[in-house]
Amino acid sequence: MAEPGAGTPRERYRAQVRAEIKERAWEQIATAGASGLSLNAIAKHMGMSGPALYRYFAGRDELITALIRDAYRSLADTVRAAAEPGADVTAVAHALRAWALADPQRYFLVYGTPVPGYHAPDDVTTIASEIMATLLDGFAALPTDAPATRLDAHLEEHRQWADPHPAPPAALRRALAFWTRMHGVLSLELGGHFTGMGIDPAELFASELDDLLA
Amino acid sequence: MAEPGAGTPRERYRAQVRAEIKERAWEQIATAGASGLSLNAIAKHMGMSGPALYRYFAGRDELITALIRDAYRSLADTVRAAAEPGADVTAVAHALRAWALADPQRYFLVYGTPVPGYHAPDDVTTIASEIMATLLDGFAALPTDAPATRLDAHLEEHRQWADPHPAPPAALRRALAFWTRMHGVLSLELGGHFTGMGIDPAELFASELDDLLA
DNA sequence: AAGCTTGAGTTTGAGGCTATCACGAACGCT
DNA sequence: AGCGTTCGTGATAGCCTCAAACTCAAGCTT
Numbered sequence: 148m149a150e151p152g153a154g155t156p157r158e159r160y161r162a163q164v165r166a167e168i169k170e171r172a173w174e175q176i177a178t179a180g181a182s183g184l185s186l187n188a189i190a191k192h193m194g195m196s197g198p199a200l201y202r203y204f205a206g207r208d209e210l211i212t213a214l215i216r217d218a219y220r221s222l223a224d225t226v227r228a229a230a231e232p233g234a235d236v237t238a239v240a241h242a243l244r245a246w247a248l249a250d251p252q253r254y255f256l257v258y259g260t261p262v263p264g265y266h267a268p269d270d271v272t273t274i275a276s277e278i279m280a281t282l283l284d285g286f287a288a289l290p291t292d293a294p295a296t297r298l299d300a301h302l303e304e305h306r307q308w309a310d311p312h313p314a315p316p317a318a319l320r321r322a323l324a325f326w327t328r329m330h331g332v333l334s335l336e337l338g339g340h341f342t343g344m345g346i347d348p349a350e351l352f353a354s355e356l357d358d359l360l361a
Numbered sequence: 362m363a364e365p366g367a368g369t370p371r372e373r374y375r376a377q378v379r380a381e382i383k384e385r386a387w388e389q390i391a392t393a394g395a396s397g398l399s400l401n402a403i404a405k406h407m408g409m410s411g412p413a414l415y416r417y418f419a420g421r422d423e424l425i426t427a428l429i430r431d432a433y434r435s436l437a438d439t440v441r442a443a444a445e446p447g448a449d450v451t452a453v454a455h456a457l458r459a460w461a462l463a464d465p466q467r468y469f470l471v472y473g474t475p476v477p478g479y480h481a482p483d484d485v486t487t488i489a490s491e492i493m494a495t496l497l498d499g500f501a502a503l504p505t506d507a508p509a510t511r512l513d514a515h516l517e518e519h520r521q522w523a524d525p526h527p528a529p530p531a532a533l534r535r536a537l538a539f540w541t542r543m544h545g546v547l548s549l550e551l552g553g554h555f556t557g558m559g560i561d562p563a564e565l566f567a568s569e570l571d572d573l574l575a
Numbered sequence: 576a577a578g579c580t581t582g583a584g585t586t587t588g589a590g591g592c593t594a595t596c597a598c599g600a601a602c603g604c605t
Numbered sequence: 606a607g608c609g610t611t612c613g614t615g616a617t618a619g620c621c622t623c624a625a626a627c628t629c630a631a632g633c634t635t
Contacts, residue, residue: 161611161612196614199614202611
């Protein structure tokens with residue numbers, strides 16, 4: 148995004164077409180899910196014929212990988228923006244939920260059913276730890292008087308994932324709990340597992356958040 | 362399963378072939394995920410030619426629906442078995458985790474990324490409430506001295522999903538929290554989101570369970 | 576026991592998809 | 606202006622789902 152029109156005209160054009168392909172792909176994913184994504188359909192929709200897209204993405208997998216990367220990036224940016232100085236973890240939680248609700252399939256691209264063979268590229272795990280670092284910032288700033296748990300001991304010895312961050316074990320534990328609990332409610336909500344139960348998922352989400360901060 | 366060899370010979374044969382198809386389908390799903398399931402491949406693997414399978418399942422969707430139903434049934438049976446009289450919620454939690462780890466793709470067939478168009482048949486929601494009823498049994502038997510929360514009030518007014526069950530609001534709340542939290546840890550674990558972090562998911566799972574029962 | 580009915584499994588084929596290849600045409604740099 | 610790079614095309618191979626027509630055997634009926 149630095150220098151909007153950078154590079155040679157060819158590179159500009161190429162980047163623009165790639166962007167449009169991804170845009171169409173998102174539309175298709177939103178309505179048919181990731182499994183219903185069709186390069187052919189995207190091409191036709193853009194007025195091109197099938198194989199043309201292979202100039203821009205090596206194949207379906209590479210396109211989906213690019214989309215996953217973008218989704219991760221978008222999530223990390225959203226979380227980071229919500230964690231601006233002064234804001235507490237509650238703001239992050241609500242930003243996360245809003246991000247998920249805005250495009251459920253995008254959420255599931257990141258946290259949904261994994262494809263057995265697929266392995267995420269390295270930069271994605273980098274983004275993931277960026278998200279965790281933001282959470283750690285939030286919880287390290289939050290004092291707690293709860294006694295150390297069994298998990299705290301485990302985390303004290305296995306804290307590679309939080310590596311350069313100085314957060315104490317209790318913060319690590321709470322950040323992890325934040326992550327898993329928010330994800331628990333969100334993925335069930337987006338999966339439609341509460342529909343028909345008469346429950347308001349927002350209340351459940353808020354309750355879990357309260358419990359976490361108590 | 363009542364009366365192993367029930368019905369006419371034709372029906373027996375039909376049931377047997379249907380069962381074998383589903384068996385092969387599970388193998389395929391375990392290694393390639395639900396999206397990689399191919400009727401054609403199953404047929405070839407069984408020594409038949411493609412379209413023969415359509416005698417037994419109207420199409421790919423119907424086969425997957427049958428698999429989802431079986432997975433739900435299996436989960437409900439597992440949970441119910443673990444909740445035999447005297448056993449507490451801890452046993453249910455560990456049975457749930459063992460069930461999920463035994464076949465991650467089966468777990469994701471139930472709780473994974475939903476296909477936008479797809480709507481589960483009614484009997485599946487029946488099984489889902491059977492599972493919830495078992496959880497409610499467990500938590501209704503568990504005394505708690507915690508004060509009523511905001512969510513308790515909401516649940517008192519929206520308890521259709523627990524309908525004939527006499528559990529108090531606090532039990533409803535804790536059963537829901539059990540469900541969402543266990544799912545939070547499990548789905549992230551099975552999705553491989555902890556790999557590379559150095560964390561033992563079992564510790565995290567146990568910690569969440571402890572916290573829930575404290 | 577003979578004949579009719581039912582249903583299993585086959586081949587054929589339409590239509591969709593991913594992906595590869597060779598070709599012509601446009602583009603931009605020198 | 607010329608030339609190499611890159612884009613887009615059609616053709617093709619190999620998957621897939623699913624519909625239709627046809628063959629054949631097994632089972633029920635009389």
